[in-house]
Structures are given as structure tokens and as C-alpha cells.
Amino acid sequence: MxxxxxxxxxxxxxxxxxxxxxxxxxxxxxxxxxxxxxxxGVSISLKKNEILAIVGESGCGxxxxxxxxxxxxxxxxxxxxxxxxxxxxxxxxxxxxxxxxIRGNDIGxxxxxxxxxxxxxxxxxxxxxxxxxxxxxxxxxxxxNRVLELLNQVGIPNPNRVVRQFPHQLSGGMRxxxxxxxxxxxxxxxxxxxxxTTALDVTIQAQILDxxxxxxxxxxxxxxxxxxxLGVVAxxxxxxxxxxxxxxxxxxxxxxxxxxxxxPYTRSLLNSIPQTHSDNEKLEVIQGLVPSLVNLPRNGCRxxxxxxWIPAEAHExxxxxxxxxxxxxxxxxxxxxxxxxxxxxxxLT
Amino acid sequence: MSFMExxxxxxxxxxxxxxxxxxxxxxxxxxxxxMEFEKGKTYGLVGESGCGxxxxxxxxxxxxxxxxxxxxxxxxxxxxxxxxxxSAYNRDIQMIFQDAHSSLNPRKRVQDIxxxxxxxxxxxxxxxxxxxxxxxxxxxxxxxxxxxKYPHEFSGGQKxxxxxxxxxxxxxxxxxxxxxVSALDLxxxxxxxxxLKDIQDEFGLxxxxxxxxLGVVKxxxxxISIMYKGRFVESGTKKDIYQAPEHIYTKRLLSAxxxxxxxxxxxxxxxxxxxxxxxQVENHRYFDANGRVYDLQAISDTHKVAKTDSLExxx
Numbered sequence: 001m002x003x004x005x006x007x008x009x010x011x012x013x014x015x016x017x018x019x020x021x022x023x024x025x026x027x028x029x030x031x032x033x034x035x036x037x038x039x040x041g042v043s044i045s046l047k048k049n050e051i052l053a054i055v056g057e058s059g060c061g062x063x064x065x066x067x068x069x070x071x072x073x074x075x076x077x078x079x080x081x082x083x084x085x086x087x088x089x090x091x092x093x094x095x096x097x098x099x100x101x102i103r104g105n106d107i108g109x110x111x112x113x114x115x116x117x118x119x120x121x122x123x124x125x126x127x128x129x130x131x132x133x134x135x136x137x138x139x140x141x142x143x144x145n146r147v148l149e150l151l152n153q154v155g156i157p158n159p160n161r162v163v164r165q166f167p168h169q170l171s172g173g174m175r176x177x178x179x180x181x182x183x184x185x186x187x188x189x190x191x192x193x194x195x196x197t198t199a200l201d202v203t204i205q206a207q208i209l210d211x212x213x214x215x216x217x218x219x220x221x222x223x224x225x226x227x228x229x230l231g232v233v234a235x236x237x238x239x240x241x242x243x244x245x246x247x248x249x250x251x252x253x254x255x256x257x258x259x260x261x262x263x264p265y266t267r268s269l270l271n272s273i274p275q276t277h278s279d280n281e282k283l284e285v286i287q288g289l290v291p292s293l294v295n296l297p298r299n300g301c302r303x304x305x306x307x308x309w310i311p312a313e314a315h316e317x318x319x320x321x322x323x324x325x326x327x328x329x330x331x332x333x334x335x336x337x338x339x340x341x342x343x344x345x346x347x348l349t
Numbered sequence: 350m351s352f353m354e355x356x357x358x359x360x361x362x363x364x365x366x367x368x369x370x371x372x373x374x375x376x377x378x379x380x381x382x383x384m385e386f387e388k389g390k391t392y393g394l395v396g397e398s399g400c401g402x403x404x405x406x407x408x409x410x411x412x413x414x415x416x417x418x419x420x421x422x423x424x425x426x427x428x429x430x431x432x433x434x435x436s437a438y439n440r441d442i443q444m445i446f447q448d449a450h451s452s453l454n455p456r457k458r459v460q461d462i463x464x465x466x467x468x469x470x471x472x473x474x475x476x477x478x479x480x481x482x483x484x485x486x487x488x489x490x491x492x493x494x495x496x497x498k499y500p501h502e503f504s505g506g507q508k509x510x511x512x513x514x515x516x517x518x519x520x521x522x523x524x525x526x527x528x529x530v531s532a533l534d535l536x537x538x539x540x541x542x543x544x545l546k547d548i549q550d551e552f553g554l555x556x557x558x559x560x561x562x563l564g565v566v567k568x569x570x571x572x573i574s575i576m577y578k579g580r581f582v583e584s585g586t587k588k589d590i591y592q593a594p595e596h597i598y599t600k601r602l603l604s605a606x607x608x609x610x611x612x613x614x615x616x617x618x619x620x621x622x623x624x625x626x627x628x629q630v631e632n633h634r635y636f637d638a639n640g641r642v643y644d645l646q647a648i649s650d651t652h653k654v655a656k657t658d659s660l661e662x663x664x
Contacts, residue, residue: 057534172398201397201561206605206621228534231564231607235614254611272539273609274568283539283568289504290534 019190019222020046020069025082025092027061027068029293035079036293038064040246042082046190051216051223053237053254055230057269059290061246062226066192068092069224070107071099086190105135108183112195114175118167124151125163128182135186150181155211173204177211184215191216194226209236230273234258239327242266245291245302248321252328262330264310264338265303271340284340301332310337351385352522352555358382358418360401360408378404380579380641381418386523389549391556393570395563395602401579402559406525409557410444440470443516447528449508453500459486459511460496466518485514488548506537510544517548525557530565542569563606567591572651575599580642582635585652595654597628597635 025042028035039061046052054062067073068080069091084091086106091099103109111117119127128147132138138146151159154177167175176196183191193212197205213236216223225237233240234254241251242265250263261267271284288306291297297305301315319332361375379401386392394402407413409420411430420428427438443466446452453462463482467473473481483493489510500508509529516524526545530538542565548554560566566573567587574584575598583596594600604624608617635656636642645653 057536202563202605202607203397203601205607209607210618210621229607230535230609234609234611235607235617237611258609258611269535270609272536273564274539274542275564275606275609283543285540285543286536 017048018045019048019086020224021083021085022065022069023083023085025065025068025084026080027064027073028079030077030079031294036296038246038293039068040298042243042246042248044241044248044251046222046224048189048222049216049220050238051213051225051236053225053227053233053240054243055227055233055240056243057228057290059293060243062228062243063194065243066109066194066224066226069192070103070109071096101135104131104182104188105186106188107190107192108186108188110176110179110183110191110193110196113199114172114179115167117179118175120167122166123163124165124167124170124178128163128178128185131182131185146185150185151178153184153215154178154181155207156181172200173207176200176204176208180208180211180215184219184221187219188221190222190224192224192226195228196225197232198227198229205232206235212236230270231275242269245296246293247302247331248329249303249331250329251321252325256325256328260325260328262324262328262335263303263332264307264335267338267340301334303332304334307334307338310334351387352423353386354421355382355384355409356419356421358384358405358408358420359416360404360413361416377579379408382574382576382579382581383645384574386555386557388522388555389553390572391549391558391570393566393573394557394559394576395561395566395573396576397561397602400576402561402576403527405576406444406527406557406559410442410525411439440519441522443519443521443524445509445512445516445524445526445529448532449505449512450500452512453508455500457499458496459498459500462500462511463496463515463518466515470519481518485518488517489514489544504537505533506540509533509541513541513545513548517552517554520552521554523555523557525559527559528561529558531560531562538565545569563602575602577642578640580655581645581653582642582655583653584645585649589649589652593652595648595652596656597624597631600624601628 022045023043025039026037027039028037042065054065056062069084071091071094073080080092082092091102125147128150129143132143132146147163148159151162156162156174156177162170170178196212197208200208209232212223227233237254239253240257241248242263243249244265250257250261250266257266261270268284268286272286274283286306287308291305296302300317301319304315314334314337316332321329321331323329358379359381360379361377363372364374364376365371366373382405384392394405396402404413408415415429418428419426422438430436430438433439460482463485464478467478467481482496486493486495491507491510500511503511530541533541545556549556558566558569570587572584572586573590574581575590575596576582577598583590583594583599590599591603594603601624604621643655643657645655647653
């Protein structure tokens with residue numbers, strides 16, 4: 001990390017090489033005899049060399065989206081429809097055996113809680129080696145070297161000692177580094193990071209995010225970053241999709257989303273961050289509650305109940321994503337009528 | 350004029366081991382901190398996990414035995430006092446917990462949860478008690494029929510508001526809020542924070558606001574103390590801490606907060622790396638040979654920093 005080098009710009013994948021394309025994905029969970037869709041018609045693509053952030057509050061379906069991609073759901077009680085296209089395969093339709101060749105090999109996953117994601121009875125070295133045994137034809141010696149190399153790469157001091165240790169002997173930040181080492185062990189082209197820093201302290205969070213970003217640049221992989229923290233998004237993402245009640249309600253590049261947020265939900269969310277406020281100012285509060293999966297209105301604008309003062313005719317009957325600027329998508333038309341107190345009414349262009 | 354003072358508070362936990370399970374060492378969870386509380390102000394206590402901030406809160410309210418040091422409440426020594434129903438201290442200091450769900454008894458209705466502090470500390474007739482409960486629910490903005498429900502019937506934000514209603518039932522002077530919003534979503538967090546501010550204005554409450562989130566603390570607090578390894582590394586007004594941080598640990602914490610401006614993130618990363626570098630290099634100016642934080646020294650009327658002068662300029 002050379003501090004004198006030119007500052008890197010926020011990059012935007014101009015090579016339109018799409019690693020992963022999700023089309024109209026629905027993931028439903030069964031309650032008694034009905035399936036309730038936690039992810040309801042999500043279409044999004046991940047390009048090579050980019051960090052795509054998926055943000056939303058708890059229960060919006062962001063983690064379900066991630067686990068649907070790599071098929072971690074119990075097939076008896078879950079219904080997945082739609083297309084998850086990866087290397088001309090549809091991951092949603094693959095059998096477990098075929099998915100096993102992809103999981104950990106082409107798609108790596110980083111989980112929120114590193115302690116529960118690691119096996120407490122296995123040494124760190126063995127856990128990293130495991131995926132190498134499954135997915136590569138390396139010899140024992142090559143694998144050992146690769147493990148040390150990986151630990152070095154994720155910035156663990158003294159890897160020779162750490163490979164012999166157990167997870168409980170490491171700190172939270174070090175455990176998360178081990179998880180990252182496992183995720184990148186087979187040089188995956190896609191890494192899915194589900195709240196990778198939520199369980200960590202801020203200083204460790206900054207280190208892990210820097211590490212993720214550096215690794216991403218090094219390996220030119222694509223990262224899907226699932227998070228609820230808009231600060232984290234602003235720090236690392238290239239493109240952002242905001243989810244609400246199972247749908248993407250706004251999608252834009254990171255600069256566009258933070259400088260020109262359009263959907264009422266995105267704007268309210270940004271306004272409820274304490275950081276953006278000067279002292280003693282009131283924080284923005286979104287009226288009402290996130291509807292539960294079972295009671296979710298399945299037609300019309302799903303955010304309508306949270307902004308009841310907006311007339312019904314402002315919403316679309318069947319809200320679609322509209323491209324209002326190149327690469328900037330917004331669902332429904334109600335944003336045209338939404339403005340905060342003291343703002344000029346009407347359009348935001 | 351402060352109504353409460355904490356002097357050289359220490360909480361040490363014994364580490365047992367060896368043949369007869371004897372005490373071999375101590376964990377210095379809280380190691381000599383001083384605080385003063387004034388009416389109507391919010392005091393922030395910030396630090397990473399394991400720094401002793403929650404232990405401090407628990408020791409003040411009496412959930413944790415104090416090893417040494419004194420707590421004075423309105424001139425009276427209340428250190429390690431047994432929890433008594435007739436004690437003004439126990440009535441006037443209340444607590445809000447991080448996880449609202451586990452701090453509410455799942456087998457009690459909201460009205461019984463709220464009645465508990467009332468019955469313990471206030472002598473009210475049945476009618477007055479019922480009126481008080483309705484009043485409390487109105488303050489926290491919940492419908493009156495909520496009192497017949499059980500905790501599991503509420504959402505996270507609502508549960509936290511019931512926790513707040515219980516804390517303000519005895520008209521306390523100080524509320525210790527231990528990470529009150531860290532389990533909540535952003536929009537709900539905003540609701541609870543606004544609400545804490547509202548009742549502060551209305552009742553002249555003081556808060557000891559314990560949090561790891563520097564953004565929330567900045568929004569809420571008048572005076573902030575940064576804690577590290579059981580000791581304060583820096584304390585001062587909000588302005589002192591955020592605009593003129595002196596201690597390297599404070600700088601490190603501040604530089605690590607994610608900011609919602611994507612345009613300047615590359616600049617911030619460079620800054621973060623520089624702070625990290627000086628943290629490694631200038632360590633000895635802020636921590637002694639055992640890694641312990643130095644004593645606080647005043648650098649202005651409000652601003653105190655823990656560092657030594659002896660080696661200043663030595664790098």
C-alpha cells in the first residue's frame with residue numbers, strides 16, 4: 001500500500017463482461033401450504049471487476065438473495081424460480097452435486113459471524129486446505145504452501161503459527177481474515193460477502209474493507225456485498241441496489257446514489273443517518289413498519305403505506321424499474337411527488 | 350453543579366487457575382476512571398468491544414461489584430450499596446439495555462413490566478398506578494391497549510420503547526443507556542434516538558450513553574469519553590473530540606468511521622493508513638511500557654488527554 005501513488009478513482013466496469021445475471025428471481029418460503037416470496041422479482045447483474053452492494057433493512061430479502069445464488073436453501077420448503085445465469089448455467093436449476101463444484105470454487109462466500117462459520121474443532125490450516133482438496137488437484141505440499149500464501153495475502157501475521165491454531169485462539173478480525181482466505185482460496189470469479197463486517201469493531205471493519213477492496217482489485221473478481229450499513233457502501237461499492245420488501249427499488253452507481261437519491265425510501269434512509277445531521281437536528285423517521293412477509297401487499301407500490309400522504313394515483317399499479325438517467329433505475333413513479341419539508345415540491349429531475 | 354460523581358472507579362475480575370483454583374491474576378476491566386454528571390446533559394462512553402464501557406455502566410448502577418473507588422450521589426457515598434427499595438439512588442438511576450427483547454420478562458404483560466419499578470419505589474394506589482402506566486405508554490407513544498400484550502407481540506423498536514418507559518417510570522435523574530440502538534434498523538434507530546432526546550428535554554434527564562457507534566454518539570452527546578483497555582484515553586466536549594482529537598487512539602477510531610461520501614473515499618483511505626502508521630510509531634507517547642494508558646491531563650478547561658510529556662518531540 002503505497003501512499004504516494006495516485007489516488008485510485010471509483011471505477012466503473014466499462015467492459016460489459018457480465019459474470020452473473022439474475023433474471024426475475026423469486027425465492028419463496030413455505031408456511032403451511034403457501035409460499036411467501038422473500039425475494040420477489042429481482043433482476044440484477046454483476047460485472048467483472050466491480051463491487052455491487054445490496055443494501056436494505058432487516059427482512060428486505062438481501063441475505064435470501066445471496067443464499068439463493070449459491071443454493072443454500074432447503075429445497076423442500078423453498079421455491080426458487082427465475083434465472084441465475086453463471087457461465088451459461090442456471091444456478092437455480094442445478095442439482096446439489098453440480099452446485100458443489102461451483103460453491104467455494106467459482107463462487108466464494110464470506111459470512112457475517114466468523115466464529116460460527118468456522119469449525120471449532122479444526123485447525124485453521126486444515127479448514128483453508130479443505131476447499132483446496134475438494135476443488136484442486138494440488139499435492140499436499142502445494143496445498144500447504146498455498147495455505148501459507150493465502151494467510152499472508154489476507155494480512156495475518158506469523159502464518160506458520162496460525163495454521164496450527166484453532167478458531168477460538170484468534171481475535172474476531174483475524175477470524176474474519178481466515179474466512180476471507182477460505183473464500184478466495186480457489187480464486188473464485190465471484191465473492192459473495194454477507195455483512196462481512198457487522199460483527200466487527202470500526203477499526204477492524206476499516207481494515208477488512210480495505211483488504212476486500214485490495215483483493216478484489218488484485219484478482220479482478222466481482223464482489224456482491226450485502227450490508228445494512230450505508231457508510232460501508234459508500235466506502236467500498238461501485239454500484240448499489242437498494243432493496244425493500246423483496247424488491248430492488250433503486251439501483252445506481254455509488255456516486256449517483258449518494259449525491260442524487262431519488263426513491264422516497266432511499267432518501268429517508270439517508271436522512272435517518274445521524275452523521276448527516278448537524279447537532280440537535282431531528283432525524284428523519286419513516287412512518288409505519290416494514291410489512292411482514294406474510295402480510296406484504298403483493299400488488300401496487302410496496303412503499304406506499306409508509307408515505308400515506310402521497311396520493312394513490314401517484315403510484316403505478318404495477319411498479320416497474322424506470323431508467324431515469326443512464327444506469328440509474330427507480331421503481332414506481334411516486335418519487336416525483338415526494339419531497340421533504342421545506343423542499344421545493346415536485347420533480348427532482 | 351454535578352449531582353453525581355465517580356472517583357477512581359475500578360472493577361477487577363479475578364482469573365482463577367492453578368492447583369487449588371486460586372486467584373492467579375486480575376482482568377482490569379475498569380481501571381481508574383473519573384466522571385461527573387450534571388443535570389440535563391448526555392455523556393457518551395465510546396470504545397471498542399471489550400474496553401470496559403458496559404462494565405462501567407453496570408458498576409455505576411450496582412450490577413457489578415466495585416473493586417475500589419467511590420460513587421457519590423448528591424454528596425452521599427453509595428458505593429457497593431445493597432440494592433434497597435428505599436434508597437433514592439436506586440430510584441434515580443435507571444438503565445436501558447441493548448437487547449430490549451431479553452431485558453423484558455416474556456411471561457409478564459407490559460402493564461406488569463411497567464408496574465414493577467412503580468411498586469418497588471413509589472407508593473401509589475391501584476388507581477394511581479394504572480393512571481401512571483397509561484401516562485408512561487402515552488409518553489413513549491404507544492396505544493393504551495398495549496399494556497395487555499406480551500413483549501413478543503411487539504417489534505424491536507417498540508420493545509425498546511417499553512424498556513425506556515420502564516426506565517422513566519420512577520422519574521430518574523440519570524439513565525444509563527447501554528447500546529440502546531445498536532440492535533435496531535436505521536429508520537427505527539432514528540425513531541428511538543429522537544424520542545430519547547424528546548424525553549430528555551421534557552424531564553431534564555441526564556444520560557450516560559454507552560455506544561460503539563461514533564455517529565450516534567456525535568448526534569446524542571454533549572460530552573464524550575473515549576475508553577481503551579479500561580481507562581479513558583481522552584475526554585472532552587463533542588467539539589473537542591470530533592474537531593480536535595489529540596490522542597492517537599481517538600484519531601484512529603475517527604478515521605475508521607465509514608463516511609457516506611463516496612467521492613472522498615480514496616482520500617480517507619490514505620488518511621487512515623497514515624493514522625495507522627503513526628499509531629504504530631508513536632505508541633510510546635500514549636501507552637507506557639505495559640501498554641497501559643497514561644493518566645488524563647487537562648489541555649483545556651473541558652478537554653483531557655492521556656499522554657506523557659516526557660518523550661514529546663522524541664520521534
